[in-house]
Amino acid sequence: MTVTIRDVARASGVHVSTVSRTFSAPHMVNAATRSRVLTVAEELGYRPNRAARALTTGRTHNLGLIVADIANPFFPPLIKAAHSAARQRDYHLFVADTDEEPAAEEELIQAFSKQVDGVVLCSPRSSNKALERLAERVPFVVINRRLRGAATVLMDVGHGARLAVEHLAELGHRRVALVSGPAGSWTSAEIRTAAEQVPGVELVVIGPNAPTERGGFAAAGRVRDSGVTGVLAYNDLVAIGLIEGLGDLGLSVPEDMSVVGIDDIVPGRLNRPKLTTVAMPTAAAGRLAVDLLIQEVSATTSLETRLVIRDSTAAPR
Amino acid sequence: MTVTIRDVARASGVHVSTVSRTFSAPHMVNAATRSRVLTVAEELGYRPNRAARALTTGRTHNLGLIVADIANPFFPPLIKAAHSAARQRDYHLFVADTDEEPAAEEELIQAFSKQVDGVVLCSPRSSNKALERLAERVPFVVINRRLRGAATVLMDVGHGARLAVEHLAELGHRRVALVSGPAGSWTSAEIRTAAEQVPGVELVVIGPNAPTERGGFAAAGRVRDSGVTGVLAYNDLVAIGLIEGLGDLGLSVPEDMSVVGIDDIVPGRLNRPKLTTVAMPTAAAGRLAVDLLIQEVSATTSLETRLVIRDSTAAPR
DNA sequence: TTCAAGACTGCAAACAGTTGCACTAAACCT
DNA sequence: AGGTTTAGTGCAACTGTTTGCAGTCTTGAA
Numbered sequence: 001m002t003v004t005i006r007d008v009a010r011a012s013g014v015h016v017s018t019v020s021r022t023f024s025a026p027h028m029v030n031a032a033t034r035s036r037v038l039t040v041a042e043e044l045g046y047r048p049n050r051a052a053r054a055l056t057t058g059r060t061h062n063l064g065l066i067v068a069d070i071a072n073p074f075f076p077p078l079i080k081a082a083h084s085a086a087r088q089r090d091y092h093l094f095v096a097d098t099d100e101e102p103a104a105e106e107e108l109i110q111a112f113s114k115q116v117d118g119v120v121l122c123s124p125r126s127s128n129k130a131l132e133r134l135a136e137r138v139p140f141v142v143i144n145r146r147l148r149g150a151a152t153v154l155m156d157v158g159h160g161a162r163l164a165v166e167h168l169a170e171l172g173h174r175r176v177a178l179v180s181g182p183a184g185s186w187t188s189a190e191i192r193t194a195a196e197q198v199p200g201v202e203l204v205v206i207g208p209n210a211p212t213e214r215g216g217f218a219a220a221g222r223v224r225d226s227g228v229t230g231v232l233a234y235n236d237l238v239a240i241g242l243i244e245g246l247g248d249l250g251l252s253v254p255e256d257m258s259v260v261g262i263d264d265i266v267p268g269r270l271n272r273p274k275l276t277t278v279a280m281p282t283a284a285a286g287r288l289a290v291d292l293l294i295q296e297v298s299a300t301t302s303l304e305t306r307l308v309i310r311d312s313t314a315a316p317r
Numbered sequence: 318m319t320v321t322i323r324d325v326a327r328a329s330g331v332h333v334s335t336v337s338r339t340f341s342a343p344h345m346v347n348a349a350t351r352s353r354v355l356t357v358a359e360e361l362g363y364r365p366n367r368a369a370r371a372l373t374t375g376r377t378h379n380l381g382l383i384v385a386d387i388a389n390p391f392f393p394p395l396i397k398a399a400h401s402a403a404r405q406r407d408y409h410l411f412v413a414d415t416d417e418e419p420a421a422e423e424e425l426i427q428a429f430s431k432q433v434d435g436v437v438l439c440s441p442r443s444s445n446k447a448l449e450r451l452a453e454r455v456p457f458v459v460i461n462r463r464l465r466g467a468a469t470v471l472m473d474v475g476h477g478a479r480l481a482v483e484h485l486a487e488l489g490h491r492r493v494a495l496v497s498g499p500a501g502s503w504t505s506a507e508i509r510t511a512a513e514q515v516p517g518v519e520l521v522v523i524g525p526n527a528p529t530e531r532g533g534f535a536a537a538g539r540v541r542d543s544g545v546t547g548v549l550a551y552n553d554l555v556a557i558g559l560i561e562g563l564g565d566l567g568l569s570v571p572e573d574m575s576v577v578g579i580d581d582i583v584p585g586r587l588n589r590p591k592l593t594t595v596a597m598p599t600a601a602a603g604r605l606a607v608d609l610l611i612q613e614v615s616a617t618t619s620l621e622t623r624l625v626i627r628d629s630t631a632a633p634r
Numbered sequence: 635t636t637c638a639a640g641a642c643t644g645c646a647a648a649c650a651g652t653t654g655c656a657c658t659a660a661a662c663c664t
Numbered sequence: 665a666g667g668t669t670t671a672g673t674g675c676a677a678c679t680g681t682t683t684g685c686a687g688t689c690t691t692g693a694a
Contacts, residue, residue, distance in 0.1 A: 014643075014644090015643065015644045015645075016644095017643075017644065017645080017646095018642085018643060018644080021642095021643090028641090028642075028643090029642070029643080030641080030642060030643085033642080033643085052649090054649090055648095055649045055650065055651090056648070056649050057649090058649085
């Protein structure tokens with residue numbers, strides 16, 4: 001039924017090992033033989049069976065990618081970039097979704113371990129010790145979290161937050177709100193410390209908030225009452241919700257209030273007003289993560305963020 | 318290093334075949350033996366190697382999912398649902414992106430063929446004959462395209478388009494524009510024939526247009542000049558672009574013009590005005606597709622679409 | 635001419651499981 | 665009691681490749 005290495009061997013009058021070598025170590029076989037084998041293989045439609053190959057070599061040429069929520073607009077560009085980087089080196093990519101549950105995350109890593117050469121973990125929710133234990137079973141690289149013993153790709157949100165607040169300062173805003181994220185969030189803390197360091201602006205922290213549109217919407221009242229003229233939101237979803245909430249309170253953006261988000265997700269770009277935001281290098285992170293994985297280097301890299309100025313910020317009234 | 322079936326066999330004093338059976342055919346082994354093997358396996362941390370298993374059984378317990386563009390907001394909910402359906406039955410999911418290129422699509426199917434038990438293809442761009450040839454190498458189910466010999470999941474856009482135009486009619490619109498999609502598109506044709514059948518409204522077709530925000534933006538002038546009071550756009554991106562374009566021309570939605578989109582992507586829900594749109598059952602389609610694949614049934618199913626009325630439609634002036 | 639060194643190629647043993655078949659022992663019938 | 669079924673287990677062949685080792689045949693050098 002399916003054509004194997006043996007069929008090719010028989011049809012081209014050589015031993016299977018020679019066929020094997022023409023595919024996995026071409027330099028070891030005579031040019032003439034090689035081309036004969038190759039044409040025969042082509043005619044027969046032979047393609048090496050990767051499962052079988054994995055059995056002896058221990059390398060599957062598969063990678064795993066685990067994210068918290070595929071449908072969260074933050075992730076698809078990362079997934080896409082990771083996929084393309086993987087394909088470029090002839091790897092296939094398993095994609096998995098944990099639905100934000102740490103248990104699912106650990107289970108997934110376990111399940112992947114025999115089937116992949118490595119997995120990239122985006123903003124994992126599991127405990128450090130769980131991850132360290134799992135790191136022994138399969139190599140992985142972590143995005144947006146520090147973890148000893150694993151390669152790490154960080155996106156420098158702190159820098160982006162500083163740029164954002166500086167941008168507001170330049171526009172003339174002196175009192176700025178930070179609509180923060182969930183309580184324990186590493187990112188949220190990072191944003192806060194960076195934002196606080198900008199000279200000349202007084203920062204009022206409003207939160208914690210759910211990292212969603214709804215969270216932003218709910219914070220609108222407190223933002224209005226805080227007497228600020230500009231706000232930095234935990235992420236674009238929060239910013240979008242906030243803008244809507246402010247609208248319901250009769251405040252328009254950017255005329256009455258400037259708002260900047262973080263992440264640069266598609267909906268922010270499409271929204272009206274178009275959201276000024278901190279662009280996260282998600283695509284670069286995805287690409288880099290799989291490159292690190294394939295080369296099995298264990299570095300920790302930090303990627304630059306940048307500010308994208310659109311229509312949701314302006315000088316204060 | 319890694320613990321194999323033989324280690325478990327030795328440690329529990331039975332033959333490997335018994336261990337094998339306790340995992341893949343538990344009813345064939347004595348309850349006492351089974352539980353002993355199970356506890357030993359647990360202690361040793363044994364997990365069957367799927368690659369090896371695939372070699373003999375021919376079933377990999379992997380599925381492939383091929384979409385045109387992972388980062389297109391239309392797909393992530395489908396991917397997520399497909400993943401969750403797959404996991405439920407203990408399958409893993411390869412996800413791949415063709416970047417809209419038919420050649421990549423065919424190459425991907427080929428590459429997957431030995432590694433998966435089936436692949437689901439979303440709105441494939443390849444030719445019918447290419448697909449039919451590939452269908453012999455690996456079973457697949459196709460979403461949003463008719464293809465003989467393959468299971469098919471259709472989303473009934475026609476029905477949705479009719480609902481949309483009827484909605485506009487009920488609001489009092491008598492002359493409605495259809496801002497259509499790309500020239501050869503099956504979907505676009507489907508939408509048009511359905512929309513034309515609604516009694517009491519005169520349909521003017523504007524297009525073809527690129528299926529993007531930009532395409533919608535560019536069509537704004539023609540829409541204004543066509544003397545319509547409502548429009549049905551090829552998809553949400555087009556609708557969003559159109560709304561922006563109309564805004565630049567001084568027309569606001571829904572006061573001066575009603576706009577309804579198709580797809581119900583996240584940005585439309587977040588946008589202001591919130592987009593009235595035809596919700597495509599993408600999640601259901603993804604889930605169903607993998608279910609069909611796993612059960613290897615070859616049916617063709619049509620999924621209902623529904624109208625989601627939000628803020629971008631109102632009675633004409 | 636002889637020998638060593640390469641360059642190719644073949645042989646066969648892995649890799650980690652599954653499964654048809656044969657075998658044993660106990661249980662069931664008559 | 666003797667024969668037949670049945671449940672449980674072991675044996676060994678098989679899945680499609682890779683790879684260390686050994687063999688053959690050239691080729692170049694002494």
